[in-house]
Amino acid sequence: MKNIALFFLLTAGIFGYSTVAYSQSEDELVEICGMIAGEATFLKDFKIRLDSGDPPPIQRFSVILKKGIKYRFSVCNSKDQDGKVVLQLLDNNRLLATTHIVATGKDWPFIDYVCTKTGAYHLFFSFKDGKSGLAVGLLSLVEAEGGS
């Protein structure tokens, strides 16, 4: 009996160690997301960590986007949690862009947005089906007016 208890203790110790050793950090996710963004120039990262909930909880950020710039928004999920992140870009109450296209049901790892109005915009991040999740969103610059 004592041996069985020790076996479980040993397993739990090693399992605990390996879980910590291989969990993805936010910085690793930023790196992966940067690769997804490709040639675009990195501007800003957004770290998203949400619990499960119904309706799905939302993590919100605000950014100034500038006229004449083509931006790229890329997202990537932590492999350690179930949640699949969805990004929505809004201007007041208008949905301007999203990584989840409802019409096709397709999720895109990155989307491009051509901005024609300098101003404050809102980024809404949530996880599909209200699952808990850990993810990173990246804002990058693809090109400026005139073709940079």
Place this chain on the structure above:
Amino acid sequence: MIRYIILICIGSIALSSCNRCSSEKTDSWNDIPQEVIDGNNFEDIVVPVDVINQMVNVSSPVETAALIKGLKIPFNRDYLADTKFTNSYSTSFKKALGLGVFGADMGYLNMYEKPTLVIDYLSSVNSLADGLQVGQFFDFKTLKRIATNKENLDSLMVISQQSFNKIDNYLKQTNRGSLSVVIIAGVWLEGFYLSTRVYQDSRHSRIRETIGEQKIVMSNLMVLLEIFKKDSNIAALIKDFNEIKVLFNDVVITVVMGEEPIPIVKNGVVTFIQSDKQTVEMSDETLGAIIEKVQSIRKKIVEG
């Protein structure tokens, strides 16, 4: 035998703990040393985390530079701030403003791929970041190596940007959001200054428009600064910036709202094109007054 098993268990748990320690050093999100929180010599105002999270990300040192380069306007070293005043930035406030100004200049230099000139700015930024106890997020050695060897210049831009983002996050998480806002103000002012100098030399209509658009950016920045107006240094900065804000009263920005963008898929990339139309109108007199005011405030800040 049982002793060995117990030893293995203890070893596993100890290793697990050590791993957690080492990952915390690189994870700016969760680990905030108490001495940094306590040892803040900048008169600070604690702002709730939810307010911090709602702060608009106002300024990037890269976008203005990208716009200028995209218009095929040649690089000009004379536009950049002189780093010789760095050592005279004696307070946290001045260091933060300087960090923003030089950060914007680094964005301009990186955009035009001028690694040799970047080194001077790297040194100043590194020194100012150390002075604000955020030097650990600025990978000076790597950046200097890349700039010196002129290797993979794209990564120079990426690492610089990431360093500034880490500093920004860390300052917010350590109740030093006021410093973060001051850095942002420095970045914004230098980007604005660059636009004014470029306009004076190029008379480009798009740059003129960019100067007018700063009315929108500034209104967002002023909201951030107002949060910390109890700090006397920030109050003085607000007073200076208000002199620009008054001039913006004569700038008229009109927006014609378009339809919601429809996703266009081309070559495996989905793109949303905004259809709103924005126009900026201002007289030559107003433009001249804005340019003069921006340049005089920037001179005062750079020369400490």
